[in-house]
Amino acid sequence: MIPSYFLPGTPPGEQELHRALADADGTDDWTVLHSLAIAEHVKKPEGEADFVVIVPGRGILVIEVKSHLSLDYRHGVWKLGNDAPTARGPFKQAGEAMHSLRQYLLKKHVDLRSVPVLSAAWFTAIRARxxxxxxxxxxxxxxxxxxxxxxxxxAAILRTFKAGLAHLDQTTHVAYGGVSFDEAAAQRVALLLRPHFEAGVVAGDLRRAREDQLVHFVEEQYEALDSMADNRSVLFTGPAGSGKTFLAMEAVRRELAQGHRGRLLCFNRLLALSLTADMPEDRALTVGTLHRQLLDIAGVEPPADPLPGFWNEELPELAMEGVVEAGEDAAADFLVIDEVQDILTEPYLDVLDLMVKGGLGSGRVLYFGDFERQAIYDDGAGRELLRTRMPHLPTRRLTMNCRNLPRIGHIVNKFSGLNPGYQKFRRGDDGMNPDWQAYRTGSDQTPLLLDAIRKLREDHYQLHEITVLSPLAEGSAAASATDPWLRQILQPVTGKARRKGVLQYGTIQAFKGLESPAVVVTDLNRKLVPGFESVMYVGLTRATDRLYGIIENDTLRAVMEGKL
Structure with a gap:
């Protein structure tokens, strides 16, 4: 399928047919060109073919797609949906595009005497037949x-080829004498036609299409926004990629628009930096990690070498004292908490109770959490604690994966043991599987990392769109890379805007809540990583479009055999 995606604004019928052909079985040797520009059209200064299907052993089929919900054809006049009546119907459009492409191929010295070139119209929303x-x-x-x-x-396309070829065999002025169109000839035709498409759609278009897909709400998210309006407090749950952080930011914007003052909290420092960059600068809003905000309230800085209980016990107590001393000014109109699964302890909830007007019981508090496998800092008791403290807290579950392409989501199901796992995806499949490279324990992963980066660059991903993640805080493949070029371009993840020409790397744990167009996950060895399935779940779901994994031999075998 060329291209492997469709741009925003593509008619719904073309989107449906694009997905159907991308997912169709038995089409490995087919080439399908979508939205092929025709510079030399037989009737107009320029034109377009919605789909050109090139099938070895069959021929070339030009398809005009109509998505309209109604059709009226009388006295040679077409009325499609709300479009103006026209005498130039879909079959004429398809035929003109077919003849235009046929003339172009003949100019390129393609022998079409034994290659059927056909046209058809596909009415995707009605039973036109x-x-x-x-x-x-x-x-x-x-x-x-x-x-x-x-x-x-x-199957419908093969039926069309069969009937079309039978028609050509009966036509006296066309002597095909059988189809002579092997795979090499089909590839040549595709390569001749494809430049017309690629001249208009480049890597920048792909990035804009991806970004547009990732920032629009789906129906269940609109319902979630209604839940925010109807209830003082709501717990939003859902697996990674279901849009929780996006909804959290939208909730904050709506509170600020009403003149309210509040806080947006999370657990992860890098996520906090990203949220700070994305949220509007407003004196009524405080954004940051829970720990940073507790430090500010308490008026202290962490010791150089804090004892184990400082963050979980001592700091919450100091912050509670600071809230009491500050009086009403310390209580915000609202709290929005992302990554709530990682802060569900009694001391944290006690201080949060004082940080919002009305407390956690009746204040304006919106919680967003992933209780599938992302609570890698929790022993599983946090959700129960929340139920005990707030037994009547309304809950809204998000199920649609809005971030990952389907093949990434399916591999997450398999590698992390997610149950029931991702079932619904907002984004269409682009036909690219995640790539796995195995290594032996103790071996240098640099060549495999280099190969992954090379493939991504060939796939038009720039270095700043790629993130290398590892479950290891020290001694990761990226941190210990031996290649001079890699060592020059690799820099630790900062959470700030990425600079072009820089390849960022970091730990999976630190990258929680964030995403990257392309991710390479290294050092995947279950013997070295506690909570391996949970860490895999977090790491793999960071990739929106491309995923490469560098995984230890025995670990890969265990995953494939379902023995993790």
């Missing part, structure tokens, strides 16, 4: 419809 009357303006085999989309797009 039963609705449309017979007409000398088109053949029955040129009509494809919603039932074909539902029952198998590839």
């Amino acid at each position: 039963t609705m449309l009357p017979g007409s000398p303006e088109w053949h029955d085999w040129q009509v494809l419809d919603s039932e074909d989309l539902r029952n198998g797009a590839a």
